[in-house]
Amino acid sequence: MSSLSSRTSALRADLQALLSALQVLGWRLRRRRAVIVGLAAAVSLLLIRRAKRKRDYFIRDLGLVGKGLPRQAGEGTSIVNNAPEYDVIIVGGGTAGCVLASRLSEDPTVRVLLLEAGGSGVNLPFTRIPAAYSRLFHTKHDYGLHTVPQSEAGGRSRYWPRGKMLGGCSSINAMMFQCGAPSDYDEWARLGGEEASSWSYKNLQKYFLKFEKFSPSKSFASVDSSLRGAAGPIQTGYFGNFSRFSSSFVEACKEVGIPYRPDINTASGTLGTSKSSQTPAFNVYLTVTYIDSTGSRVSTESAYLTEHVLRRPNLKVAIHATTTKVLLESVNGDTRAVGVEFAQSEHGTRFVARARKEVVLSAGAVHTPQILMLSGIGPAEQLAQHLIPVLVDLPGVGQNLIDHPVVDVNFHAKRGESINYVGKPQGVYEIVKTLGATLQYLVTRKGPLTTNVGESAAFVRSSDAALFPPVEYGQPPEDATSGPDAPDIELFATPVAYKEHGYAPLPQPSGELVALHAVLLRPTSKGSISLRSSNPFKPPVIDPRYLDTQHDVDVLVRALQLLGRLVRTNPLASVLRQSGTHPELDHRLHELSAEQLQKIVRDRVETLYHPTSTARMMPRDQGGVVDASLRVHGVPNLRVVDASIFPNIIAGHTAAPVIAVAEKAADLIRTALKA
Template sequence: MVRLSDVLAVPSERLLASLERLVTLCRTGGVYRILASTAALGALTVVLRFAFSLRKGKVPDLRRIARNLTTGQRGSEYDIVIVGGGTAGCVLASRLSENPNVRVLLLEAGSSSLWNPLSRVPAMYPQYFHSEYDYNLYTVPQAHAGMKRKFWPRGKMLGGCSSMNAMIFHHGDPADFDRWAELQKGQDGALAWTYKNFSRYLHKFERYHPSKDHPLVDISHRGSTGPMLSGHFGYCAYGTARFLKACVNIGFPFIPDFNTPRGTLGVNTVLTFMDPRGRRVTTESAYLTAEVLSRANLTVATGVQVTRVVFERVKDKVPRAVAVHFKDTHGDMFEALARHEIVLSAGAIHTPQILMLSGIGPAKHLSSHSIPVLADLPGVGSHLMDHIVVSYHFRDKTKSVLAGLSHDPRRHGKFDISATLRRLALVVHYQLTGRGPLTTNVGEILAFARSSDAALFARAGVPLPTPDVIEDSTTGSHSPDIELLFTPMAWLDHACGAYPEGYHFGMHTILLRPTTTGTIRLRSTDPSDELLVDPQYLTTRHDVEVLIRSARLLGAILHQSPLADMVDPSGYPDPTGLLNHDLASKSDSEIETLIRNRAETIYHPTCTARMAPLEDGGVVDPYLRVYGVNGLRVCDASIFPTITSGHTASPTIAVAEKAAEMILESIPS
């Protein structure tokens, strides 16, 4: 059988160039209007076809699944109630319900991401920001980062942030997990978190697709049977190859695979959570398949907000979690009963919120809101760690397709028919072929380094900035604290701002091992009220110094061939001062000013219900059980003892795989 996608599988740049010429030829009179109408009709047809192909979500009648606290009508009981259907929650629901004797209820505040026609298009995830699929969180003003409130996108849908991220498949450094185990100080179950033992869960969820273009990948270090597809799929811009060669030319080693026991130091394009048809792979699409949703012992309820965990308190006994209260979109309250246990998988922001609303957290803070203290755990909502990203902007003289998308006339209050047609052409091309620029994961290539690597800085021709010695916050002698990222387009305000006219690309520095920690706190006892999110960015001098050194490396890469050949210092004016062609010549103080003005989240909040001994501010033990109560666990990125030296989706999925195994082992036969 001949597929349409095979017939139309022409090189993306050639097709787009042809479409561009066609638009130029048809810029007059009726022909232009006909072309615009045809393109609009084609795009509408594609969207409708996509919409009709969507899998319906499993949204049961809430009156049957839980007791209605308004009417008193009783509902079902479950063995396990999972709060939050995000990156970890979907994994738990799927794995726990593999046992037909275990009744599982998954509660999610959002809806299915698959109802959105853009949900599987890799490059379109910023369209979720500030939408109904986003919690639309902001930090408190950051005293050391321009006194700005920072936007924190958080997925409000099944799949959570796996449905609205850059799909970078990266485990972190092996030493990160050895440090996790070390921080447990010999508690029972601690050794299960070493890289040697934990890596089997990193492999369990993966199904790697080998690529003839990447023959050096050792498939013995890749998973082959898991539900999450990985591979070198997706678009790679011309600038990506130039960045890679420039990094190698200044001394970065080429690394075939970031995800092996060897570690992550080096440069390469990234593995992605994407399938061969160019579609985003999320934990919803991978774990909550139609077959899984048809299981009689699994119930998935969307559009519900959990307000607290309910505990049974018997004299002289440890309180036990027995139910959760939640409300629907109409405000009706329900109670879902759990015979065995409740698992909080609401993420690093909302898991501590639910714990505190349930009376588990810092006693002084809870008492200030008149919340009865069930368990005084100062670590709840504390030790917040996040990766800071600082973006630098450059003109692209190659005028690549994606570089042209940096500027969106609509964000300047203008309508440009030519720009609109170009975007429609990209959409149509993607829908017909599953290929092209819309399959970019935006962060197409990474480079990892140590800020103390004097040899690398010397090869790059950059002396180590002062001070010569700064605190080593890495997890091992061969672990990174710097990540450099090239993107074939540039943006402002998480791609929601109005970027100037022209063709631009971006380079970014990421602080992997921050020494700053922050907090999540309640503003009130209303579960719908805005939280007090304070990452306390750039509070320590260490964090600023590492980012300055990162910028120095970027400056060296920028002037290294062949990347230097695509930088265009001429052209459009730069009244906003966004461009950084002079990055290499800036002083440390000038770079620090840029860092403090541009620091943003790279979407990796962790550690707010961390796995650590109680005396060290821990919230859960090595089995992810919450201290001071029974029948309650946490399973999401909030349990990270310390943030990993890389991207957090992969370790979060592996944590959920391990948690599901531990929970099933704890259920009496």
């Protein structure tokens, strides 16, 4: 009977997976629902035997991990001594928090509590199907944040997707595995203050290798797998979809003089296009991804919070638990974190848990500074405005916000080049392809639904005279990179097109659209995170101050000029409809003046989902928030472990650096716990 029940549950889950996949593809069920359900049942019967369901070990009743506060209670510290006690409390189960919870609980004598404001992501089809992640935007699994209107970027507010679930943004990002430039971390070592030399690339590299399990591919035999991690929990490799359009992009890059490197994730650095095949008869180009051999996303939740880890008696993972503040006590001028206050909802019961040794904030570059300020740590003037008692005057909290701005340009492609039909199929031809792609994914775990979207990438310098001859382009903008081998521009290709993160209408037929993208990797514009109110359930004020400096505009203009050359270079030119004249497409990009390109930059700039540096690892008198051991200045047993500690943004994607930071932080904390 239990076997029948488990099979029924598996069938129901597989049916839901197929229906969710069809929703990803924009399929409108209506009258066809019965046919689709029948098809789902047939496919599900084939998959039941290999389906694996994770038992739910998560805690939803917060009374099991904390002590409820009476409604008339004040700060909560008066009863924290009677609350459930843990050695370490981790606030935020995102990209970094899952790593910390797993690593610290390896020691059975260390009691760990992980608090996550959202739920679990591993059983959500839209987190597991690589192409589906944007379907989680504007849902309960996303914080749904927006910036204030950007005065230098068209006066518009920008939407900022941030994952509200275990795994955080690693559960909703584009899965592009990329570590940044080695000199970025050497810069961290210079900026980080006393004892920050351990953050140099030479010293930090071991943590990139520690978390990675690279899967070699015969199609990319030139990649030296001995230089990559082999035994970590995060699987990386070439399991995602690749398109002819992305292949054409890399070949066009080589034609215009961007050097090729078979592997951009070693000590050799990032300059050059991302990869190429050594097999002349079968050229394959694909970004290394966080996609596993089953065609599923690898998030830090799926990799680090395995069933084996969740069964540990010394680890408690509470979900739907929003942290409202860190509880601090000052004795003889010594301020220490003694616990955490949290709740399920704004008007729900507040709970407290005691931290015997450490509290770690891993809530991300937006929410970590918010929680610090709500706890009385931050700029004194701002805290006073919201009637929050100032316990530690730390002006750097929430300052120096840096993000990677991106500008998207879209094109009509020839038939068969785009997989944009996976968004909203138009006509019988695309509907048939849509159903085929769905079945292909469910049966083989391959095909268009395994695209990570950003399938190919190139990294360049705006000062490269070979790409930007001074006679034609003038003198380059001021160098903002961390070193001569670090890029300040990323270009990437997607076999799909989108506007405003996929939530604005596209020109028709949308199924034939592709896109190229220009990213500013080293912005000089810096913004801030500030409190909107003292209510922890209200989002903070987000002001990235996009394009505040002319430098940032000039670098992005150069990037668009380079893209304009690429779309006129074969083989990329041959796969685009060069006769395209639709006013919302960019087939005339190469004809635009610098002034016209500036307007495009200011109108279209969006986030690439990489906010950093709002609690920087720097000396206190230089605006820093944490020291080289990631301890908050003035509160020695309170640490920050997430992208907010970056002294400066890295010239690449931020997921891998955050995981490496968390791996290193776990070692730092373990050492402190044994002292």
